[in-house]
Each structure stands twice: as structure tokens, then as C-alpha cells.
Amino acid sequence: MKALEGVKILDFTHVQSGPTCTQLLAWFGADVIKVERPGVGDATRQQLVDVPGADSLYFTMLNHNKRSIELNSKNETGKEVLTRLIETCDVMVENFAPGALDRMGFTWERIQEINPKMILASVKGFGPGNYEDCKVYENVAQCAGGAASTTGFRDGPPLVTGAQIGDSGTGLHLALGIVTALYQAQRSGQGQKVLAPMQDGVINLCRVKLRDQQRLKAGPLKEYSQYGEGIEFGEATPRAGNDSGGGQPGRILKCKGWEDDPNAYTYFITQAAVWEKICDLIGEPEWKTKEGYATPPERLDKLNEIFTRIEDWTKTKTKFEVMDICNPLGIPVGPILSTKEIIEDDGLRKTGTIVEVDHPKRGKYVSVGCPIKLSGSPVEVTRSPLLGEHTVEILREVLGYDGEALAKVVESGAVGDVNKQAAE
Incomplete structure (x- = not known):
């Protein structure tokens, strides 16, 4: 029935x-x-x-x-x-x-x-x-x-x-x-x-954006990139590019082949719980304990540097290779799938x-x-x-x-x- x-x-x-x-x-x-x-x-x-x-x-x-x-x-x-x-x-x-x-x-x-x-x-x-x-x-x-x-x-x-x-x-x-x-x-x-x-x-x-509107009364939205860049917030929730809206910094990064494929990108989240694994993955093991990098609050003003370094790594891998490598490590990533890829997905x-x-x-x-x-x-x-x-x-x-x-x-x-x- x-x-x-x-x-x-x-x-x-x-x-x-x-x-x-x-x-x-x-x-x-x-x-x-x-x-x-x-x-x-x-x-x-x-x-x-x-x-x-x-x-x-x-x-x-x-x-x-x-x-x-x-x-x-x-x-x-x-x-x-x-x-x-x-x-x-x-x-x-x-x-x-x-x-x-x-x-x-x-x-x-x-x-x-x-x-x-x-x-x-x-x-x-x-x-x-x-x-x-x-x-x-x-x-x-x-x-x-x-x-x-x-x-x-x-x-x-x-x-x-x-x-x-x-x-x-x-x-x-x-x-x-x-x-x-x-x-x-x-x-x-x-x-x-x-x-x-x-x-x-x-x-x-859009409820999370109304959430952020009210949080502005308590100060700047620290998970937004503009906070780390020292740019003041206005009266309304700003546009945040590809920042993650959940408090864990995330961005869309280039992958291998991005020069010719407009969808050769991945979404990469630097979740605090797997920060040490991310550091090892991208060849920056000293960031695990280095002052200014070891804890999430310390990293907020360095997100541009951090994601640039991660992107140096993702550009050596296809978006699917990034998935294959990161998923077993518990690192949250996701390929930017085109409509063609979605239609053809088995x-x-x-x-x-x-x-x-x-x-x-x-x-x-x-x-x-x-x-x-x-x-x-x-x-x-x-x-x-x-x-x-x-x-x-x-x-x-x-x-x-x-x-x-x-x-x-x-x-x-x-x-x-x-x-x-x-x-x-």
C-alpha cells in the first residue's frame, strides 16, 4: 500500500x-x-x-x-x-x-x-x-x-x-x-x-542568517572570513562567500584540472576534531602545536593562509581523489558535482x-x-x-x-x- x-x-x-x-x-x-x-x-x-x-x-x-x-x-x-x-x-x-x-x-x-x-x-x-x-x-x-x-x-x-x-x-x-x-x-x-x-x-x-543577524549585537561574527581580515561588520548579516555557516571554517578550493574544468573544486572544512590530521596531510605538522595555529580561536585570523596551503595540496588531486583520501581520516570534504555528473551518477x-x-x-x-x-x-x-x-x-x-x-x-x-x- x-x-x-x-x-x-x-x-x-x-x-x-x-x-x-x-x-x-x-x-x-x-x-x-x-x-x-x-x-x-x-x-x-x-x-x-x-x-x-x-x-x-x-x-x-x-x-x-x-x-x-x-x-x-x-x-x-x-x-x-x-x-x-x-x-x-x-x-x-x-x-x-x-x-x-x-x-x-x-x-x-x-x-x-x-x-x-x-x-x-x-x-x-x-x-x-x-x-x-x-x-x-x-x-x-x-x-x-x-x-x-x-x-x-x-x-x-x-x-x-x-x-x-x-x-x-x-x-x-x-x-x-x-x-x-x-x-x-x-x-x-x-x-x-x-x-x-x-x-x-x-x-x-535562511534561518541561520537570521540567527547571525541577532548575534551581531554581541559582536563580530568570528567564523566569517572578514573577521580574520580585520574588516568591520555592518548592521546586517553580510555576504560570506563560501564560508561555512556552521562555525567550522570551510571553503571551496581548486582541485587538479581546475584550469579547464569549471567544476574541478572541492568543499573543504577544517573541523577542529581533525585539525592534526589536516596538518599531517598538507605537510605542515608543526601547525598542530605552533602558537597561533593550535586552537580554533587562534586560527581565525589566519584562515586565508591556512586555506591557501590546503589548496596547494588539493590542486595536486582530483576532487574525487580528495574524497578518497580525506573520508577515511574523517575530514569533511565534498566534490563540486556538475549537473552532468549528477545525471550520470550510478x-x-x-x-x-x-x-x-x-x-x-x-x-x-x-x-x-x-x-x-x-x-x-x-x-x-x-x-x-x-x-x-x-x-x-x-x-x-x-x-x-x-x-x-x-x-x-x-x-x-x-x-x-x-x-x-x-x-x-
Whole structure:
């Protein structure tokens, strides 16, 4: 049995934040019914297209294990179908612009009338307040959530990260909220609204930087490189380059081949517990007891010298050789893996973190699999649905339409060109 088997999700999401959430729920066994505009579908189907005539990777990699129904919610018959979907499903997930559901005639009060146990889960850019009606995208969320101001080097501009912490990060937060609300509904019999603002999600992921903001009141942040360089701190948490944020000094260092390979680097942490082993490794055994080097506080103003010396050693080894040598010694290091190396990693494929999926129109492609592993609910990643592929199936099996009633819905134009779908 799958963990969420029997749970029906009405998926009114598009682009990335919402689909990330519903895909995760689908991987855990929920029946996710993706509602899409007839003839158009999720906008990402046609964004960044690499195979003409096929759904883009942007869409396919965010919509595995779902079923698709085309539905015009502005059509009267479409409203009837949507009402029955709300009656039948356990959760409705949406990431429309603020007020869109209300304009469709499905306010929270109306949804509760239709199904008192319904959980309405929403992604919005900002929570209630001055900016709640503002439209937000990934990088805007990173900037408003504190990530950009604390990312990059001290003498450079703020930077956004390649990790989609605004979109996908918020989707993960929303998924947790939904599962929690489902658990409560089992005991209370009542649904509720679940809100995951993108700004809030980014702030949660940046909590250590808010920690450091408060620590500034007590004095300089000694684990930041600028302390050892004698540079004063300002009023806000500064950008710290590649310094470790956990109190143990760490940096990204060049490895063998860095001149030609932009990812020939390793992350190296000078953990206090293995300092003596590091000294032996890099050929500086006297640093183990030398005044100014023996203890972590003494080393803070010498981190540039220390990491330069360590880098002299790492540049003689590949990033994987650094791993092979340091791991048995307990020295924390990690290779800078490129996206190509990650896709080709046998270990990640074995665990299902990287999967290969076959699609009827684009052929085989590589995607990210479920990042969370449950021993009692294994995940099989299935391809994303074609637009409206399951329209008739959902109308019949989920909503009970058949015969004349089904024909009426099809003829109304509320569910796209069903006959063409059937012919294909």
C-alpha cells in the first residue's frame, strides 16, 4: 500500500511551486487530478521546448504520476464538473494570482459548503500584509526572503542561487502542510486552509542568517572570513562567500584540472576534531602545536593562509581523489558535482533519486525522482500526462458520469476536444 493511497488531490497548480507539491504527493500514492485549460494546459508545457511537438522538460519533470483533465471552469457545465470534483476530492491545491478562485465563484465559504472536509492549499508570493497582492517569481522570493542579500562575496552584488528555493522549496513546505491538515481532518472531520507564502518558505530556509543577524549585537561574527581580515561588520548579516555557516571554517578550493574544468573544486572544512590530521596531510605538522595555529580561536585570523596551503595540496588531486583520501581520516570534504555528473551518477540512479522516464512524444529523458524514501511506500516514477489524457477516465471513474450525462459534458465544450483525444 502507498502512504497516501486513497487520497484524491484536485490540482489547480501550474509552473513550478504548486506542481512540485502535488508531484510529491502523487509519488506517495495520492491520486492527483491535474485540471488544465482546454487546448492550452499548464503554461510550462510549451516553455523552453527542446523537442518540437512534445511537452517541455520543464513540464514533464514537475508532473509525474498525475492524471490530466481539461476543464473550462468558466463554462456552466464546467462549473458543475468542478463542483463534483470538489465534492469528491480531499484536497484542492492552487497557486493562482490572489482572488482568482473568488472570481471563479469558488470562495472558501462556497468550497466549505460543497465539502466541509476539503483542504484548500495555496501558494502565494507573500502572506497577509502590504505585499499580499503582488505577483512573485522564484528570484523575487529569494530576494524578499533574505537569500540574495546573504549570498555572494562581500565585495560583490547580492546573488540568487541556482537551487529553486523559492518555487520548489515552497512546494515542499506546502506538501508538509497538506499532510498535516489531512491528519487533523481525520480526527476533527473538518477541512481548513493551508497557506505557504514563497517569502516565508525562503525565510525558513535562511534561518541561520537570521540567527547571525541577532548575534551581531554581541559582536563580530568570528567564523566569517572578514573577521580574520580585520574588516568591520555592518548592521546586517553580510555576504560570506563560501564560508561555512556552521562555525567550522570551510571553503571551496581548486582541485587538479581546475584550469579547464569549471567544476574541478572541492568543499573543504577544517573541523577542529581533525585539525592534526589536516596538518599531517598538507605537510605542515608543526601547525598542530605552533602558537597561533593550535586552537580554533587562534586560527581565525589566519584562515586565508591556512586555506591557501590546503589548496596547494588539493590542486595536486582530483576532487574525487580528495574524497578518497580525506573520508577515511574523517575530514569533511565534498566534490563540486556538475549537473552532468549528477545525471550520470550510478549511485543516485540506484536509489531512484535520478530516474529515466519514457514519454510517448519525446522518448526517454532523465528526471529527478522522489527525494524522500519511505521503506513501506516505495515510489515508481511514471511519466507526466498528455494534455487531457485522462479526461474521460476521470469523468467516468471518479465522478460517475456515463451515458447521456457523459455525452452532455463532452458536447458542452467544457472538457476540450475529447473525440480528438480518443482518436489519437
